[in-house]
Amino acid sequence: MLQQFNVVVSGNLTSTSHVDGRSYVGLNANGGDYVQHVNDTPASAYAGLTVGGTLSGNVHVNGLGLVTGGDANGINVNSGASYVGGSASGSSFNGDAWIVGAANGGNFNGGIHAASYANINVNPGRVLAAPTGAMTSTLAASTSTNFGAVMTGLSSQLSAMHATDGTKVTYSNNDSNVLLSGKAVNGVLVFDLTKEDSKIFSSKVTDISFNLTGASTVIFNTDDSDLSLYANFNQAQTLGSKLIWNFAGHNNSVTVGRTFGGQVLVADGTFSNVGGANVEGGVFAKTLNQYGEIHLQSFTGTVPTAPVPEPETYAMLLAGLGVMGAMLHRRKKQG
Known part of the structure; x- marks a missing residue:
């Protein structure tokens, strides 16, 4: 899709x-x-x-x-x-x-x-x-x-993914500037914005930027029901094919008033790009009110089929494998 x-x-x-x-x-x-x-x-x-x-x-x-x-x-x-x-x-x-x-x-x-x-x-x-x-x-x-079922299923799948360890939301200039940053694991970077979405998507924010180290797929999960953004979206054209914005709130409304980048998923709600605001990516929604252009930036990333393990999870897994290997080695020597 x-x-x-x-x-x-x-x-x-x-x-x-x-x-x-x-x-x-x-x-x-x-x-x-x-x-x-x-x-x-x-x-x-x-x-x-x-x-x-x-x-x-x-x-x-x-x-x-x-x-x-x-x-x-x-x-x-x-x-x-x-x-x-x-x-x-x-x-x-x-x-x-x-x-x-x-x-x-x-x-x-x-x-x-x-x-x-x-x-x-x-x-x-x-x-x-x-x-x-x-x-x-x-x-x-x-x-x-x-497609309604496909979008709902995809939204649920993305919502179940764990946030990548070390992802940050940094505010500056009296909270008007927002920086979303993190380092990808196997090319995938997941942000849990459920506690930040109403602050990011507000009239106070005028600039949103990104530092997405090593990421080919970036997923932003939100769950608020009424969100709007009229901020300058940095690197919209560059990042549009990598980002998925999962607006998972029930019967929600999402409005953007300036250029926005990424694949916009509003499976159970309405997306509106108003005032000639362009979308550099795609829109996948229950209802669409389109008053700006939607430019073709097909998704080039990969949606994982299971939650992305955090770095410490890999460390624990490797440590566990090391212990198992040592135990097997001792058993062979004893045998």
């Missing part, structure tokens, strides 16, 4: 901005400009935009096609095959389009099928007898995964 998608929303999405890569919306989507960077988007069986319900509000899909389970109203698909499970009105399709319901108004510049046609422009006028292979593939993918 973190590699294939730029955005996954299990519920509803509202957007006035663009998403660089692939998006999935479980319910309804209103507005937005999707798959801005077609060539940089990782390969997947999914369409460029998949919507479980209705799609409306001057939507643009720049490539890799579309699947929507409901109606499509006022949308433009620049390339790729499209499957619309309802009716399509006032929409343009530059690739093949299969409309289960009626096609009313709009332009069709590839093959077309609809239950009925009214006021449409068709070029070249090729009628499809059946969904194409591309449509069949993306349609099958669209219902293959319960």
Whole structure:
């Protein structure tokens, strides 16, 4: 999920901005400009935009096609095959389009099928007898995964991980500057911010920076239910592909008002990037209110399948192995 998608929303999405890569919306989507960077988007069986319900509000899909389970109203698909499970009105399709319901108004510049046609422009006028292979593939993918359950499971998995020994949250300049620092174990660095999140994500903080020694994967666990950050986020573009922010609070709300870096996981709540605040990473949430760009920074790290042992745990393990080795050596000599 973190590699294939730029955005996954299990519920509803509202957007006035663009998403660089692939998006999935479980319910309804209103507005937005999707798959801005077609060539940089990782390969997947999914369409460029998949919507479980209705799609409306001057939507643009720049490539890799579309699947929507409901109606499509006022949308433009620049390339790729499209499957619309309802009716399509006032929409343009530059690739093949299969409309289960009626096609009313709009332009069709590839093959077309609809239950009925009214006021449409068709070029070249090729009628499809059946969904194409591309449509069949993306349609099958669209219902293959319960992303709500995937996000909830991932959030629980991350929350169970122990904080890496030595991680620190340092405040300065009357608590307006925050430094998150630590040294990774096997490339993984885990922060437990459950006692700090309301202080970090507050209007008082104006600058947040990082010192993440040896880390290729960094996980920040929080559990507060209402968080907002309007601070300068240092190294957002550099760190975006390494960081996972696990906002694990129940029915929570997370708002950022300036550029933010990392994969944002709000499995049971709403994420909002407001005032044109960009996200350098990805957004994976129950609900998304998008008023800033979401740039493609696919996750390049590795999520451990078990809690990361702290350095002293390794020391104890090695000491235990040493004792066992000595005991076996003595037994062999006695034998």
